[in-house]
Amino acid sequence: MQPQFSLHILSKKFIKPASPTPYNLRKSKISSLDQCQLPIYVPYLFCYPLNDKTKTSERSKLLQTSLSQILTLFYPLAGRYIEDKLMIDCNDHGVEYVEAEVVCHLAPFLRRDLDCKNLHQFFPHQSESPSSPLVAVQWNMFECGGVAIGLCISHRIVDGFVYSKFIDAWSTSCRLGFDKVVHHQPSFDLGQISPTREVMPKVTPISQPHPEIKVASATFVFSNLAISNLRMLAKGAGQFSRVQLVTALIWKALIRVAEAKHGQLRPSIITHLINMRGRTSTSLPISKDSCGNIMRPVLVRFTPEKMGNKVEFDELVSLVCGAITNCVKDCAKPQNGEDLFLMVDSAWKKAAEESKRNEVVSYFFTSTCGMPFYPDFGWGKPVRVTRKESFAEEIIVLMDTRDGDGIETWISLEENDMPIFQQDPDIMAFTSQKDHHNDDQSIFLRSKC
Known part of the structure; x- marks a missing residue:
């Protein structure tokens, strides 16, 4: 209700x-x-x-x-x-x-x-x-x-x-x-x-308004223990970050949602955003305090035929890790602002083109993990941080939990897809929509709100 x-x-x-x-x-x-x-x-x-x-x-x-x-x-x-x-x-x-x-x-x-x-x-x-x-x-x-x-x-x-x-x-x-x-x-x-351009290439954004679809959103929490268990499931566990592990598990569930809808596994891509600060070449004076949209998309592909028509968690997390690693290496290549723009523009264009292919299901991820998103103005950290959709969009947002150890995911999907996603066995096993994962519930009870 x-x-x-x-x-x-x-x-x-x-x-x-x-x-x-x-x-x-x-x-x-x-x-x-x-x-x-x-x-x-x-x-x-x-x-x-x-x-x-x-x-x-x-x-x-x-x-x-x-x-x-x-x-x-x-x-x-x-x-x-x-x-x-x-x-x-x-x-x-x-x-x-x-x-x-x-x-x-x-x-x-x-x-x-x-x-x-x-x-x-x-x-x-x-x-x-x-x-x-x-x-x-x-x-x-x-x-x-x-x-x-x-x-x-x-x-x-x-x-x-x-x-x-x-x-x-x-x-x-x-x-x-x-x-x-x-x-x-x-x-x-x-x-x-990276100066403005009078003529910009026409690229259809990956995430954009879809007035003809209805979306539903919900929040899922991956506790520190759940992430540790995911790490044990992944081969070569030491090389994977929290964000990569959680992204791969969510992606696996989304692939199965598409399979349930279409009756068979379908090619799938995810687009993740990475922060380019500290990753560009020394020729570009972009400091850690530079303001602006200093990010670029990373495209990750799942092709059923290449995976033996199976959806394996450890293979998906390897795909995510490999794509991000290659992207970080690419960020160091541009030697000037023009090179930087062309690299980012090419990445957006490729992601947009891939996401519009009829046989492909695509999802957009973004993360604020590691960033201070629980501001204490003098009366303690917020017990909840959430966001509303900017428009009718399908998007997955990852952020730290209040204690900083887990990951909270804000997921918005097409309305008919959300129940299937919520009932996915991995989502049920590794996430919670309840507040017992940290001290949020006790804080709430003391507040008398």
Whole structure:
């Protein structure tokens, strides 16, 4: 049963940087890598089951003050995107900040089997226009005193790495003070390294709106113990990462979903995104603090005939590991921004073309594992972090569990496919949709939400 609730908007305002952006930084060109992205907002929800309603307004004020301070570092996010000039006007117009009251307790929204379609009211509605802010925040206050922060950031100049860097700096500033933000200054010079292109190749994105299909979403948790057991099942276990092991098991289940639908094994591909920071050649001055969409897709193929018409976990994880290893090696080859763009563009084009083949089933994966996605603003880490779909999309998102040892997967599939996936024997054996895998349940019980 989906929770019933009503939500009332109490206020809307724009939070501007605490100090003006210097004139020489007012014009920020996006990069050719950013041009490859869809004009969407990436929405995450951070849930805090607090029980003191008297402090919610005070906490909101702290959030706003620290946000204003952090925007002096992430100054393009307080600007506006000018499409015909392919640039961010860093005009300090600010980010949207909404306060809302929710007539309901937070508890029903902590359930891992909650369909993420029911979360849309907790985010400021964002559709890109010349006046749209690049960041929007909604502070949702529940009857029990719990809060949920809905954060939307434009994909124009932000990938998962930058998203996590932003929320980590913001929460640190709120919790400890702006002077305690010890991170290196974020760099917004990617547009100089890989300049915008007046003519972009026409490539159909892999993940794009499908208004004709209905999707369902659910969250599955791979505990540290489950991942250890997967490692023992994989041959050559020492070489595989947590993400590779979990990706392979999910892929195996998805292949069997397609087999159940079509009556036979079908060729399958997955596209995974990897962070290119720290993996490019020394000729490219891309630092670990560079902001922008510094990522590229990795294409992995499963061909039934080559696998003896069998779906074996250890073979799939070897395919995933091999493809990622080769991709990382390729990232070191480009010697300039043009080479870098052509490599990334070629990878996107190949993945898009492969995914559109009629006989192939394809799935899109992305991961934030290893990135700080549990921000502590001064009242503890969120007990739940989730996201809603940006549009009707089939996507698999991997992120760390709250304790940092396991992997939580947010999976969105065609509505008729989800029950088959949930009943897959491997998914049932290695995952949980319950909260007993860590201390989330005890935190929830203490919160009285």
